[in-house]
Amino acid sequence: MEKLFDAAVAQLARYIQFGEDGRQLLVKADEAADELLESEFESYTSRRYNEKIPEVLSKHGLMGVTISRRYGGAGAGALLQALVMERLGQTGMGVVTFTDVHEFLGSLTLQDWGSDWLKGQHLPLAASGKEILAYALTEPEAGSDPASMSTSYERKADGRYVIRGSKYLISNGSVATHMIVFARSKDTGLITSFFIDTKSQGFNVEMRLTEKPGLFTSDTALLSFDGVEVGKEDILGEEGKGLHVAYSALLNGRIGIASGCIGVMEDCLNQVIERVKSRIQHGKEIGKHQLVQKHIAAIASNLESSRWLVYDAAMKKEVYDMNRQDRELREQADRASAIAKYVASRCAFDTSDRALQLFGGFGYNTLSPVTKHFLDTRVARIYEGTDEIMELKIASSILGKDFEAYR
Numbered sequence: 260m261e262k263l264f265d266a267a268v269a270q271l272a273r274y275i276q277f278g279e280d281g282r283q284l285l286v287k288a289d290e291a292a293d294e295l296l297e298s299e300f301e302s303y304t305s306r307r308y309n310e311k312i313p314e315v316l317s318k319h320g321l322m323g324v325t326i327s328r329r330y331g332g333a334g335a336g337a338l339l340q341a342l343v344m345e346r347l348g349q350t351g352m353g354v355v356t357f358t359d360v361h362e363f364l365g366s367l368t369l370q371d372w373g374s375d376w377l378k379g380q381h382l383p384l385a386a387s388g389k390e391i392l393a394y395a396l397t398e399p400e401a402g403s404d405p406a407s408m409s410t411s412y413e414r415k416a417d418g419r420y421v422i423r424g425s426k427y428l429i430s431n432g433s434v435a436t437h438m439i440v441f442a443r444s445k446d447t448g449l450i451t452s453f454f455i456d457t458k459s460q461g462f463n464v465e466m467r468l469t470e471k472p473g474l475f476t477s478d479t480a481l482l483s484f485d486g487v488e489v490g491k492e493d494i495l496g497e498e499g500k501g502l503h504v505a506y507s508a509l510l511n512g513r514i515g516i517a518s519g520c521i522g523v524m525e526d527c528l529n530q531v532i533e534r535v536k537s538r539i540q541h542g543k544e545i546g547k548h549q550l551v552q553k554h555i556a557a558i559a560s561n562l563e564s565s566r567w568l569v570y571d572a573a574m575k576k577e578v579y580d581m582n583r584q585d586r587e588l589r590e591q592a593d594r595a596s597a598i599a600k601y602v603a604s605r606c607a608f609d610t611s612d613r614a615l616q617l618f619g620g621f622g623y624n625t626l627s628p629v630t631k632h633f634l635d636t637r638v639a640r641i642y643e644g645t646d647e648i649m650e651l652k653i654a655s656s657i658l659g660k661d662f663e664a665y666r
Contacts, residue, residue, distance in 0.1 A: 292354075296350060303475050337580060346522060348518065349522040351526075369454065374492060408441060423485060463484075545617070561610045565603040
């Protein structure tokens with residue numbers, strides 16, 4: 260394993276017993292991350308989705324890390340899930356985004372809210388990699404305010420539902436076999452969450468969004484739903500309670516993204532250590548220059564301050580998962596995940612910026628691993644909750660619901 264990650268796991272192991280299964284899961288994550296490096300580099304330089312991601316993750320049994328053993332998954336707790344994402348994050352945010360959407364937003368949400376029939380049908384296939392999941396919440400005019408979505412559904416006389424509308428900036432959107440889709444009832448105005456098959460008539464990938472400033476190896480798409488039919492058995496949770504499903508999914512996803520950001524910072528630090536010890540300028544290694552050491556200190560501080568916030572959020576989530584009826588535990592986990600995501604994403608962007616600075620002109624091209632991180636981490640401050648939304652969530656969780664800036 261990479262030295263920084265290995266040291267963090269060893270430090271955690273002083274307080275937490277992972278067990279043999281947990282240790283083996285981390286070995287698999289290490290092997291998968293190493294195997295993905297070549298295809299990530301090739302895909303990134305050609306600016307295309309890395310088709311090897313699901314293949315390699317499946318090979319190492321990592322498509323079902325969040326899924327219960329009952330359905331063929333690893334059954335990992337929230338902390339182990341975070342550590343897997345941390346190691347994968349060293350390859351870049353493209354792998355993190357695919358995995359976060361399939362595992363944290365897709366599989367976990369289906370496991371938490373799906374019927375026994377839905378879970379039995381799809382979780383084993385998701386765990387094996389035979390199904391790829393996506394999460395379709397964002398729309399062209401509904402980003403940070405999902406309650407304003409315009410995608411709609413209506414109930415037919417035979418009891419089935421018909422969905423019409425569009426979803427935008429959907430990760431895994433054009434490669435997913437199934438996805439969780441949110442739509443508003445034309446009758447009640449309430450939002451419901453549906454699990455759909457992307458082979459359904461009326462589902463279309465309108466465009467693969469390739470003109471991104473980064474995150475090239477992650478698939479992003481504009482989708483349309485032109486009369487997609489689903490049954491009552493395809494509803495996640497209760498009809499009209501879709502926002503509950505959406506917000507619980509984002510709690511999971513924020514821990515996933517924050518964990519990936521830790522891995523990015525670890526890779527940046529590994530890269531710059533090697534760089535500043537070998538690059539000679541003004542008669543000595545640049546690591547001996549004081550202003551260079553200032554950047555190293557900032558990177559190390561970013562990493563360590565973020566790391567423990569992420570672990571804290573994961574452990575709070577793990578406690579909540581064992582006491583799902585405890586509202587106070589849920590609120591603690593929700594606030595911790597927002598803080599972790601807010602801090603880790605900002606620190607990852609700052610870290611990659613500093614790493615690029617230390618690489619100098621050599622780093623200012625997309626062949627440079629630190630520049631890849633610089634371009635990719637910018638989106639981590641936007642998706643699954645912008646910086647500004649995280650600030651509002653954190654503040655209102657402290658001040659109370661009467662002080663919520665939006666309802």
